[in-house]
Amino acid sequence: MSDDPGKIRCDACPVLCYIREGMLGACDRYANRGGKLTRTDPHVLLERTKSRGGELVSFAGRSRDWDGKLVEGPETFVTAIGAGTTYPDYKPAPFIISSDVTGVDMVTVVTEGIFSYCGVKVKIDTDRHLGHEATPVRVAGEQIGHVTTAEYGSQMLSLGGVRHLTGGSKKEGRVTCQSLLDLSNRRPVEVTVDGGTTVIIEAGKAPIINGQLEERMRVGCGSATIGMFAKQWMGLVDDVVVVDDHITGVLSEHQAGKFLGVRDTGIKMKGHRSTPGRYFKVAQPGTGWGGTDLSDPLSILRPFDPKEAWRGLRLLMVSTTGEHSAYFELDEALLPVEKELPPALKLSVERIKENCEPALSTVLFMAGAGGSLRAGVTENPVRLTNSVKASITRVTAGGAPCYVWPGGGITYMVDVTTLPDNAFGSVPTPALVGPIEFTMPHNAYAALGGHVDHVRRLEDVLKEHGKKRVAAP
Numbered sequence: 001m002s003d004d005p006g007k008i009r010c011d012a013c014p015v016l017c018y019i020r021e022g023m024l025g026a027c028d029r030y031a032n033r034g035g036k037l038t039r040t041d042p043h044v045l046l047e048r049t050k051s052r053g054g055e056l057v058s059f060a061g062r063s064r065d066w067d068g069k070l071v072e073g074p075e076t077f078v079t080a081i082g083a084g085t086t087y088p089d090y091k092p093a094p095f096i097i098s099s100d101v102t103g104v105d106m107v108t109v110v111t112e113g114i115f116s117y118c119g120v121k122v123k124i125d126t127d128r129h130l131g132h133e134a135t136p137v138r139v140a141g142e143q144i145g146h147v148t149t150a151e152y153g154s155q156m157l158s159l160g161g162v163r164h165l166t167g168g169s170k171k172e173g174r175v176t177c178q179s180l181l182d183l184s185n186r187r188p189v190e191v192t193v194d195g196g197t198t199v200i201i202e203a204g205k206a207p208i209i210n211g212q213l214e215e216r217m218r219v220g221c222g223s224a225t226i227g228m229f230a231k232q233w234m235g236l237v238d239d240v241v242v243v244d245d246h247i248t249g250v251l252s253e254h255q256a257g258k259f260l261g262v263r264d265t266g267i268k269m270k271g272h273r274s275t276p277g278r279y280f281k282v283a284q285p286g287t288g289w290g291g292t293d294l295s296d297p298l299s300i301l302r303p304f305d306p307k308e309a310w311r312g313l314r315l316l317m318v319s320t321t322g323e324h325s326a327y328f329e330l331d332e333a334l335l336p337v338e339k340e341l342p343p344a345l346k347l348s349v350e351r352i353k354e355n356c357e358p359a360l361s362t363v364l365f366m367a368g369a370g371g372s373l374r375a376g377v378t379e380n381p382v383r384l385t386n387s388v389k390a391s392i393t394r395v396t397a398g399g400a401p402c403y404v405w406p407g408g409g410i411t412y413m414v415d416v417t418t419l420p421d422n423a424f425g426s427v428p429t430p431a432l433v434g435p436i437e438f439t440m441p442h443n444a445y446a447a448l449g450g451h452v453d454h455v456r457r458l459e460d461v462l463k464e465h466g467k468k469r470v471a472a473p
């Protein structure tokens with residue numbers, strides 16, 4: 001108990017703040033307003049009919065007055081954003097709402113989860129080398145995650161997680177929490193990868209790598225690029241090398257070139273030959289040509305074979321984004337001499353660029369909801385997990401569809417760009433607060449031991465809270 005009678009205690013998270021009249025709690029999410037514990041953000045409704053992704057309507061404190069009509073229609077969805085939490089977990093979720101969805105009586109259980117086990121997976125569309133796998137990724141000098149397995153045309157980061165949130169120093173936890181919060185709310189975060197690369201990540205925007213805006217992701221690996229464009233080079237050039245950190249392609253040796261009748265040119269490559277016309281490791285990874293450390297592409301060529309090469313042989317070297325290109329002709333000594341790119345080849349380089357998709361940073365929030373928050377849904381928590389696994393219960397985050405991992409628990413991922421603005425919060429423990437909703441048929445809710453006594457009709461909830469802020473549970 002507080003000695004100050006003007007203070008009230010918030011029990012929405014383990015911090016258990018005492019909050020004075022007119023003041024905010026440590027997380028800014030709860031306030032003491034007139035002696036009443038109040039969730040400071042408006043509760044968010046989605047109206048799905050308006051557009052894909054839905055128009056967002058603030059539920060409490062909304063701009064238009066409620067006109068007394070029963071609800072806005074069956075497409076109104078009460079999200080967990082601003083709803084409050086179940087903490088200390090034995091309580092039923094703040095909102096358990098029933099509504100008719102195309103004639104079926106559905107129940108949606110709405111709560112904000114407090115997640116210690118959470119993080120973000122970041123996909124950065126670039127072939128530039130950011131760092132080797134497992135290299136630490138830092139913000140303000142604190143490790144918040146690491147580089148993980150690269151994907152096709154993209155570098156991947158795994159950030160956050162319980163070890164960085166609560167398993168290290170206080171500062172590491174604080175910095176990790178703030179970084180996850182910013183990334184999840186689609187704000188830019190600058191990270192450094194040990195070894196020197198800096199990346200500014202903002203969900204849904206192009207990454208900025210070492211101060212340079214990444215415009216395009218690669219069209220494919222070097223071999224794929226040969227396959228896609230081989231026909232367009234016929235008659236314009238004698239050989240093409242597509243430089244790529246993964247697979248560098250050589251037209252005259254590649255199956256596509258063979259198929260089109262490209263003659264041998266006597267070209268000799270460095271690196272490991274994988275299959276004809278496909279080479280691994282022609283250079284080290286880097287931020288130069290095709291995600292390698294190359295600034296001079298000729299450094300990956302050995303001398304041409306004089307039995308096959310000829311004076312005047314025309315060679316195009318190009319990267320997988322078309323960002324780098326150079327044109328050479330062999331002199332009498334069969335040495336490549338750089339010349340201006342002929343207009344027709346310029347067009348083919350432009351075509352490569354045109355076929356590259358815009359580079360984006362993608363942020364997926366990932367968390368485990370298979371713990372105590374289930375008690376806010378049902379008295380028999382494992383039944384909720386089983387219901388989710390059986391696809392009877394649908395999991396959404398702020399109304400956005402989630403991917404739930406197979407196996408144990410309710411480990412889910414959601415694209416943060418599909419949630420309404422500022423859907424995530426944090427508490428100082430440190431942990432993230434994220435919206436989560438479970439929707440299922442009413443009879444299924446009863447069957448899993450749900451808090452059926454706390455189910456309220458959507459129209460009643462709207463009527464009750466339509467014109468004022470929602471008090472904390």
Ligand code: SF4
Pocket residue numbers: 010011012013014015016017024025026027028029030427428
């Ligand atoms: S940190 Fe926020 S949610 Fe936690 S007790 Fe304090 S005011 Fe409540």
